[in-house]
Amino acid sequence: MTDDVTRGWQRPSIYDVARQAGVSHMTVSRVLNGHPNIRESTRERVLQAIDEMNYTRSSIARALATRRAMRIGVLVDGPVQYGPNSTLRALESAARDVGYAVSAFTISDDEESQIDTGVVELVTQGVDALCVIAPRASSLDILRKQTTGLPTIVIKAEPDAAWHTVAVDQRAGATLAVSHLIELGHRHILHVAGPLDWYDARERQEGWSDALTAAGLPVVPSVAGDWTSDYGYEFGSSFELDDVTAIFVANDQMALGVIHGLSDRGIRVPDDISVVGFDDLPDARHFLPPLTTVRQDFAALGELALRQIIAAIDGEEDGMRHDRIEPRLIVRSSTRAPRA
Known part of the structure; x- marks a missing residue:
């Protein structure tokens, strides 16, 4: 009885192949991908380990970038x-x-x-x-x-x-949202941004800033959130709004939390302050009030x-x-x- 049968055979992984060949898993990956900067002796050692471990030739063929795996x-x-x-x-x-x-x-x-x-x-x-x-x-x-x-x-x-x-086009979407608020007569528009390590969050923030600047309106520091409704609620229930009459929120989930937090403080949307989201979640039309937002196709x-x-x-x-x-x-x- 073979060891495979005794312990229950499992398909070997790239990490098993790497250990068998005495190389890193990235080296195995480069061999599978036909990378040219691999020493021939290393390539042969990896291919030998693949054969010994029954790492099937069909898997190798599919992993080569020059073959079609669909x-x-x-x-x-x-x-x-x-x-x-x-x-x-x-x-x-x-x-x-x-x-x-x-x-x-x-x-x-x-x-x-x-x-x-x-x-x-x-x-x-x-x-x-x-x-x-x-x-x-x-x-x-x-x-x-x-x-x-x-x-x-x-x-x-x-x-x-x-x-x-x-x-x-995230920047264009933010411009649409802010331009809508400006056309309604809002002059102090705050932005609740997403995490600014995200490219989409950066583009939405820059679109908000550019639209205000183009209209000659003040650009106050934005607030960086984490995309969640909980963050929006924390912001809406505690942030001092001062002269702000509208908030552009970087996604609908945070906008939902913002509206909830404002409501708990007795601040009505849109009577006291307007809120715009981004994404057009399937449920955005059922928010209270139904949410003005930017739709992505x-x-x-x-x-x-x-x-x-x-x-x-x-x-x-x-x-x-x-x-x-x-x-x-x-x-x-x-x-x-x-x-x-």
Whole structure:
């Protein structure tokens, strides 16, 4: 009876192969990915370990970037948030329509080091390309150090010299929200931002600031939140508003908390203060009051990202592209002209 049968056979992982070959898991990944800067003796040692451990040749073939596995690897930063989750589902739907599968690796807010593990796992699965959804600046700093040889698309609100990028135009969305408030007559508009390590949060903050500056209105320091309704409630129930007559909140979840916190203080929305959110959650129209917000077309974003991914796989892209989708302002009952 073999040891495999005695202990119950498990498919060997890339880490098992690395231990057997006496190298790092990243070296194994580079061998699987056909990386040129690997010594031949090291490559042979890794391939020998693969053979000895029955790490199947089909897995290796699928992991080579030059072969077609009809699979896209997706790194999702902050998967519990509405935007990243909706983008992933949209990408999966678009991929299915053209015969591609999606393998996702999620990264929690406090686990930036998981990016390294995620890239290795996805490459080992034999993906044809990588897509990164909703990255934080710190996440991309880690990713820049990776060498996979795979086409990589980043869902990112601003261009990047290293990758193809696609995004809903976050800055334009913020401009729509603030311009709406200005047109209603508001002159002191506060911003509750998302975590400023997130590119989307930065773009929304800059759009708010630029719109106020263009209108000749004061730009007071924004408040950085954490995307959650709990933070919005804490802010709404305690922050001194002074002359503020309107608040642009960086996402609908925080906006819900803000409205709740203001209500507990006896401050009425929109009679005493107007509130605008961002995302257009499915329930935003049922908030009390129904929320004015910025809608992102995640289905269109998923289709656009997939088109770029397939073009990159096919070698049809020359240079780095940045494509954007325009958002829409959805006006509901949480905004009105300020009281005289």
